[in-house]
């Protein structure tokens with residue numbers, strides 16, 4: 001994205017990215033802006049051009065430091081905004097390189113592809129699971145298995161995976 005913020009935008013020219021604002025949101029967003037948006041008291045609209053896509057796209061407004069909520073939340077409501085943001089996040093997560101580790105279902109690793117060099121942003125290469133000596137797992141899980149092995153603990157078999165490790169959903173992450 002270039003040209004991150006523009007203040008004098010013609011509302012008619014604005015593009016609404018429904019992947020962010022939600023399916024069918026264009027008329028709702030535009031109508032709300034026409035009926036309610038007052039640039040002299042409300043935050044400046046944030047827009048951007050998107051590489052490879054025509055037009056000026058609405059990102060939201062610059063409500064940082066104001067008493068206004070995000071534009072998404074203001075036009076719709078908090079629950080809707082949260083659902084939209086979660087979805088956008090999930091899509092972004094799916095587009096990350098690498099595959100999700102089957103043991104922890106949390107970390108990613110980059111599978112070996114013969115003849116293909118690793119890219120700088122690629123996740124780490126996998127470790128071979130000691131549980132079956134054939135399944136690739138993330139390097140953190142590889143370390144975890146090595147530690148369990150050293151302590152003489154039985155290794156959870158692949159059919160018991162994924163282990164309850166992720167701390168990202170508030171379940172608490174088992175110490176690796």
Ligand SMILES: [Zn+2]
Nearest residue numbers: 101104138141
């Ligand atoms: Zn893992």
